[in-house]
Amino acid sequence: MRALIAGAGGFIGGHLTRDLLKKGYEVICADIKPVNEWYQSFEGTQKFQMNLKNLDNCKKITKSVDHVYNLACNMGGMGFIENNKADCMLSVLINTNLLISSKESNVKKYFFSSSACVYARDKQKDFENPYIKESDAYPAACEDGYGWEKLFSERMCRHFFEDYGLETRIGRFHNCYGPYGTWKGGREKAPAALSRKFIEAKEKNLNEIEIWGDGKQLRSFMYIDDCITGINLLFESNYREPINIGASDFVSINELVDLLEKISEMKVKRKYMLDAPKGVDARSSDNTQIKNILKWEPNFELHEGLKNTFEWIYKEYKKTN
Numbered sequence: 001m002r003a004l005i006a007g008a009g010g011f012i013g014g015h016l017t018r019d020l021l022k023k024g025y026e027v028i029c030a031d032i033k034p035v036n037e038w039y040q041s042f043e044g045t046q047k048f049q050m051n052l053k054n055l056d057n058c059k060k061i062t063k064s065v066d067h068v069y070n071l072a073c074n075m076g077g078m079g080f081i082e083n084n085k086a087d088c089m090l091s092v093l094i095n096t097n098l099l100i101s102s103k104e105s106n107v108k109k110y111f112f113s114s115s116a117c118v119y120a121r122d123k124q125k126d127f128e129n130p131y132i133k134e135s136d137a138y139p140a141a142c143e144d145g146y147g148w149e150k151l152f153s154e155r156m157c158r159h160f161f162e163d164y165g166l167e168t169r170i171g172r173f174h175n176c177y178g179p180y181g182t183w184k185g186g187r188e189k190a191p192a193a194l195s196r197k198f199i200e201a202k203e204k205n206l207n208e209i210e211i212w213g214d215g216k217q218l219r220s221f222m223y224i225d226d227c228i229t230g231i232n233l234l235f236e237s238n239y240r241e242p243i244n245i246g247a248s249d250f251v252s253i254n255e256l257v258d259l260l261e262k263i264s265e266m267k268v269k270r271k272y273m274l275d276a277p278k279g280v281d282a283r284s285s286d287n288t289q290i291k292n293i294l295k296w297e298p299n300f301e302l303h304e305g306l307k308n309t310f311e312w313i314y315k316e317y318k319k320t321n
Contacts, residue, residue, distance in 0.1 A: 001024075002026045002027075002064060003020050003026070004030065004062060004068045004069065005027060005029050005071065006031075006052055006061075006068065006069065006094065007072030007113075008030060008071075009032075009035070009039060010072070011178075011180060011181030011224070012071050012173075012176060012224065013031065013071045014040030014180055015224050015225075015227070016071065017040065017045060019232070021042055021044060027042075028048070028061065029041075029046065030048045030050045030052060030072070031048075032049070032050065032051050032052070048061060052072055052094045053090065053093040053094055053097065054097070058094075058097040058101035059104065059105075062098065062101040062107060063105055065102075066108050066109075067110075067111075068107050068111065069113075069235075070095055072091070072094050073088070073091035073149070074088050074091050075115075076187025076189075077186075077187060077188055077193060078212070078277040078278065079186060079212070079277050080186055080187045081145060081277075085144055085145025088149055091149050091153075092149045095112060095153040095156060099166065103160060103166050109167045109168075109235065110157065111170075112154065112168060112169070112170050112171075114150045114171060114173070115150045115172060115173055116175070116283060117150060118140075118142050118143075118150050118172060118242075119137055119142070119283070120136060120139070120142070121142075121143070124281060124283045125281045126281075127218060127281065130283055131248070132283055132285065133288065134244060134289055137151060143280075154170050157170055158240070169234050169235050169240065170240075170241070171230060171242075171243060172245060172246070173222070173245055174220055174222055174245065174247065174283070174285045175189060175190070175219055175247075176227045177191040177192060177221050177222070177223065178223050178224030178227075178305060179308055179312035183196050183316065183317075190219065190253060191221055191256065192309065192313060194211075194253075195306070195309055195314075196313055196317065197209040197210065198260050198261075198263075198266060198268065198310070199264070201266065203321065207268055208269040208270075208271055209257075209271065210271050210272075210273050211257065211271065212273050212278050213272065213274065213278030215253045215254035216252055217253055218252055218282040219251065219252075219253070219256075219284070220247040220248060220251075220285050221256075222246045222298045223300035223304075223305035225305075226247070226298035226299065227298070230245035230290070230294075230296075230298060237293065239293050243289055243294075244285045244286060244289060246287075248284055248286070250284035254270075259302065259303055259306055260310065262303075263303070263306060263307050263310050
C-alpha cells in the first residue's frame with residue numbers, strides 16, 4: 001500500500017510515518033518546511049518540500065496513492081491560534097485541494113485531522129463536567145479562525161463521500177503531546193511549553209515560571225502513542241462521522257505544573273499571566289462514542305508521558321544552549 005502523509009514533517013506526522021513504515025507501507029511524505037527542519041525523517045520514504053495549498057502540487061503528490069492522511073495545517077498553541085486567525089483559516093485550501101486530488105486519483109481512503117477546537121465555547125465552562133461529546137459541535141460556535149477551518153473541512157470530507165464515494169475518516173484530536181514536537185518558538189502547547197519553562201528555570205537557577213491564565217482551566221492530554229493508535233483504529237473502521245480522539249482524564253494547568261515539579265525535582269514560584277491567552281475554561285474528551293465504535297480509548301498514563309516529553313525536551317534544549 002502507498003500512503004501519503006501531508007504534514008509529515010510535523011509532530012503527529014513524524015510519528016505516523018514511523019508507524020506506517022513498520023507496517024510495510026510505502027510512505028510518501030510532504031511538508032511545507034525544508035526536510036532538514038522536519039521533527040523526524042526516515043530512510044526509505046519519498047520526501048517532498050511542498051506547499052499543499054496549491055492544487056497542482058496536490059495533484060502531483062496524490063498520483064498512484066492508496067491512502068491519504070491529512071495532518072497538514074497552520075496551527076500551534078493557544079497563543080498562536082488567537083493571533084493568527086487568517087493564516088489558520090487558509091489551511092482550508094490544503095484539505096480542499098487534497099480532497100479534489102484524492103477523488104481524481106481514486107484514493108481508497110482519506111483521513112482528516114480535526115480538533116477539539118470545533119466545539120462551542122459556551123459548552124466549555126463547566127468545571128464540574130468538562131466532558132465534550134461529538135454532538136456538541138453544533139450549533140456551531142467554534143474557536144475563531146482555527147476551529148472554524150476544522151469544522152468546515154469536516155463538512156467537506158462528509159460531502160466528498162456523499163457526492164463522490166471517497167471514504168473519509170475524521171478524528172477530533174484533544175491536546176496531543178509527546179517527544180519530537182514543537183517545544184519553543186510560540187507554537188508549542190501547554191505540556192511542552194511548561195516543560196521548557198521548567199528546564200529554563202533549572203538551567204538558569206531561577207525559581208519562577210509564567211503560567212497563562214489563573215491555572216484553574218481544565219484539560220485532558222493525550223500522549224502521542226495513543227494518538228497514533230486512535231488514527232489507525234479509526235482508519236481501519238467503517239465509521240465516517242467525526243469522533244473524539246483524546247484522553248478522558250482531565251487535570252488543571254496547576255496540576256500539570258504539580259506533575260512537572262515532581263518530574264523536574266524542582267519547586268517553582270508561579271507567576272500567573274491573567275491577560276495572556278488561556279483558551280476555554282474546561283474541556284475533556286467524552287469517550288462514549290470511541291469506546292462504542294472502536295472498543296478502545298486513549299489510556300497512556302499522564303505522568304509517564306509527561307516525563308518522556310520533559311526528558312526529550314531537556315536533551316533538545318542542551319543541544320542549543
